[in-house]
Every structure is written in structure tokens, then in C-alpha cells.
Amino acid sequence: MPPLNQLTIDEVVRETPDAVTLVFEPPASGAPLAYQPGQFLTFRVPDSGAGSVGRCYSLCSSPATDARPAVTVKRVPGGYASNWLCDNAMPGLALDCLAPSGSFTPQDWDRDFLLFAAGSGITPIMSIIKTALHDHRNSLALVYANRDHESTIFASQLEELEHRYPSRFTVHYSWDCESGLPNPDSLAARLTSIPVNGRHDAYLCGPEPFMDVAAAALEISNMAAGRIHREKFQSLTSNPFSHADGAREPQPKEKDLCTVRATVDIAGDRHELKWPRESRLLDLLLSQEIDAPYACREGSCGACAFTLISGEVKLLANDTLDSYELEQGVRLACQSVPLTDDVEIEFN
Template sequence: MFHPLRVAAVERLTDDAVAVTFDVPPHLRDTFRHTPGQHIALRRTVDGREIRRTYSVCTPATADPVLQVGIRLVEGGAFSPYALKELAPGDTVEAMAPAGRFVLEPRPGHFVGIVGGSGITPVLSIAATLLAREPRARFCLVRSDRTVASSMFLEEVADLKDRYPDRFQLLHSLSREEQQAGLPTGRLDEPRLRALLPALLPVASVDGWFLCGPHGLVQNAERALRSLGVARQRIHEEIFHVDDGTAPPASASASAPSIPPRASLAGTVTATLHGRSGAWPGRDGETLLETVLRHRADAPYACKGGVCGTCRAFLVDGEVRMDRNFALEDEEVAAGYVLACQSHPVTEEVAVDFDR
């Protein structure tokens, strides 16, 4: 469900990024209370076409939280140019309640974030909340940006260094600009991370790794960590900016080998949503989400690209093939969860539950 929120402030962070703060009315404060690391979906209508985009909440999850998201310009994008060039205080934007499982509930331990570009947004909330609420926790932020001028939330990160000098560590790498101090210029690719991380961190004793940013960076970081012996369950990922057509297929899905790519059966899809169930015939090539949306406009989704996880559903019956999956952990897929926007039926009957 979407709720209209008034824009309280639009702050320029860099030439191509802004922070948007919303006024949350008293009756919606519990609805928009976020867990550090979650995102919200924003909606607008252009020329009769509905556009949804997800953006991570970047502020700490305090007792009276501020709802703020960071938005970076995506060339040719449908929402970010509007946010940077037109959105102003006093405007109203429709927003969905916070969602997502790229989260860290504050607890004692040593945690590390490896982020690139706008991937700083959820990890900033995670780090700030953790350090404020758990005095026995430490956090190391390894961030990669093109230049200092393109780096989002520099002041907020510097504030964490000043407030928690003994518990917050920052390693900043620039790919297109020389630094007088800090890491040498260059991209954080797999070989570099594999050499860098053990030299700077006790890799084996880190309790959780949070990887966020472009697909290439997250993939390189995961490979480096796995080669260093880090268990998969300690690695948490959120992908930003996956280009259509360039991403690999889902690493795990329920599929039938005889089904050719992009093919699906036009059988019956049964879905449970908000406590109500319905069964509808699918069409050739449709995803589960497309079938459900033709009959239930309230079906949850945002990116439709297998990235945000808003359309996560439990597969009750039947089999599906996911085109790609950048939102569900391996454990979730093994437990029976699928992304409705990427799932094609490969059996005549498929049943999913969006409420689980």
C-alpha cells in the first residue's frame, strides 16, 4: 500500500545526487519505522504510466527516526531526473512502507561494509544505528567512489569517525582521483580486495559482511571473501544498477531442464495476497507478477528487475523458473521463496503466497 508523504527537504549531496527527507504524519510513524538497511518504494505517474523505484533509507533507526533516502541520477532514468531537477519541499510523493532483508539488527560484534557509489545509503543507516545502539560493536566501512566530489554522504561518514574513533574504521578508495593519504587509486576488483582485506582486517573473525553497490563490485567482493574462507551465511548483498540483458540468470531456482529460456506455460496461477486468494489463467511468456497484476492491482512490486525483493513470495505449489535473482539469499530460495517478477511457471498449476 502506498501513502502520500510530504517532502520536507531536498539536499544536494553531489552534482548528481540528492538526499530527500519526508514528513511522516503521526498516524504513519509506526508504518514507516525502518530497520537499518531497508528501502522504500516511491511512485509517480507520468503520461498515465505508473513508475516505481526503490531507494534505501540512509538515516539511523532511532526511537523517532527521520525518513530520508539518497537518490543518484541515472541517465535515462524515469524517477531520478525528476528527483534531482524538479522535486521540491512541499511536494507530495507516494511511498510504500520500508521493506527489504539487507538488514542488521544491532548486536555485539565486528562488521564490515563494502560499498560502491550510492551503495553507501543503506550501509550508512546500518553503521550509524549499530554504533549508536550497541557499545560493544565495531564497524569498518570500505567504500569505492570515482572521486571525492562524487562521494555521497561525506559529512555523515566523517561524523561517524569523530563520534566513534575507536569503533569505526574508514577505508576510502577512489578510482579516478589520486589521494595524498589512504588507499591507492584504482577499482576494488577481486584481486585487489583479496590482497587488501587480510592486510587491514581480521577477516576470519568478522561477524558479518554487507556488500552494496553496482553488480560488478558486489560480485568481486563476494568472490574475494569466499576465496578468503568467509562462510556464505556471513555475506549479505544488495545490488544497485543491474543493466538489463547483462546480468546472469538466477543462481538458484526451481526449473525444468526441458523448458527453453524465456518459455513458460500458460497454466493457472493461484495467489494469496492480503489474506485473499484468487486463481487466474496465465498468458504465454508472462511472469507470475504479470498474471497477478492483471487481476490484483495491489500486488507488491517496485523494480521488476529481480533486484529489490519487493515482490518476494512463497511458492506453495508447482514449479517456476526465475530469470535472475539479486534479492533473495540462497537460504530463502532453498526455503521456497521466489521473486514473482522473475518467475515463469513450468507446471500447469502454480500457487504462491505473498503474505508469508
């Protein structure tokens, strides 16, 4: 199992008719929850059938401005966990979760940000906005799409931030009820007041069709593709808590005898390992009882991301890293098999 926390709900804030924010007490350990803006928590949501399901929710709080960590959950019609949380969350309820993870965190806070959010996609963007405005000096423009005014999460907080930082932060709303579904031209039109230039990074979060439209709008505005970062919201199909529910970790197979030398640095702890050529790195680490971060184990959440220092690996699947991150040597432990005889890896 990756490191497991238990967080107790301190307050439930009804944001819209179908979204609630769960504000957690500081962790019982006394140390504040260590996370980066843009990261998410993976919760164990009780399920009478399978024991539990695992679901990821982005932190909408900022480590810079909020003493208590918080996530916002929006009901998905017919969805299990989102409705369970919206119906059952109450102060005092303790939820198991994995350590914060994910790679949707800006690397360079000196650059200006173009932020595109739709619906619940505002959550990691909100954490980035609050952190940037409080701790940095860059300018931010948010294009925020929703069905209607009533379903717009954090509307009053955003208005307050716009008033507090008028020269650095602007919000451009797109409401389906007024202007229809966003398309590349309608979103690009909202960017005309912002001189998009080489100083911008773009962060996109929302349903996939919305992110495609936002990326197309940015292309119209001549934004380099490598500067566009996406966070995809989807349900995990595997359960990272199955161990706690009684299932065993898969063990490496006997036939994987041909190994490469791997040096793995996890949070300052250095491990020298023999890595079977057919095994995925995450399976190897877990079989050696090394606490590696993970959530989905299917290449879609980015929780297991590491940086390749030397050597090469093959990614069997990748549904989360963009071309910029790949160029920077970022890879996924749950999908990596070795290609070279020596590989050096750092989790950070």
C-alpha cells in the same frame, strides 16, 4: 496496486555536486513510516510522455535514529528520474510511493558486518550502519569506493560515527583518483587489518562490477559465499504505477483451469486460494485484489519476496535473491509458479 503512500519533502540536502538527500515529513497518517534498514521506496516520478516512471531509492535514514525518512538520489548521466528528482525536488513537493520493501536487511545483528559500498550504493549501507551502531553491539568495517573526495556521499556523517564509536566502526576509503579503480587484491589489502572470520556477514551495494570485485576480495579473505549479500541498483523496465496511470492489471487466463491449493499469509491475513498452475503468484494475488508488495514485476528488486512454508514453486527468473536466501525458502511472488498440489506461503 500495492499499498500506496504519499510522502512530502520537508528538506533537500545537497550532499555532493551530483547527489541530493530528500528528507520527508512524517507520513500524514501520523504513524511513522514502518521500514527496515536496507529497504527501499519505489517512487512515481512524473513523466509527460508515459504519465510516470517508477524508480526505487533506498532509505538512507535509520528507523532507530531518524525521525524523518530520507532517500539519497545521485544523478545518472542521461538518466530520466534521477535528474528529474535532483532538478525538481523541493520542500512541499509530494511524491507517490509504494510501501517500503526489499530484503537487504540483516537477519542477525549479533554478527559483525563487512560493508562494501560504491557511489550511491552507500544509501542502504548507511541505514544499516546507523541502526547497528545505535541498537546493537556488533563491529562494522566499511570499505567505501568513490571517484574522488568531492563525490563521496555522507563523508562527514561517517567521520562523526567513526569518532563516536571508535572500537566498533572503521571506514576504509578507496578513491579512484588516488589508487585507480578497485580490484580484488586492492580491496583484499584493505581487509588485512580486519581479521575476517566465521562471525562476519558481508553486505555489498554499488555498480555490479564493483560488487563482483568486492565478492572476489572477500573470497581471497576466505569469506563463505553464503554470507555475502548484494543489493543491485537498476532502473525498473516496467511501471508499477501504470494502474494509477490508467492501465489495467492483467487478468488470469481462462485456460488456467488446473489449480493447486495455496494458503497465503500476508501480514497476518490468511487467504485460501486456487492457484492456476500457469499463473504467477503475484498476478493471482492482484487479480483477487489482495494487497501484495511488489515494484519491478521482473524478478530484480526483491519487493515481492515471501517465505515458502511448505510445498514447492518454480522461479521463472531471479535477479535478486542469493543462494543463502533461496536456502532459507525465500522466493519471488512475481516469478513463482506452483510445482506441488499444496503450497503454503508467508509474506513478512
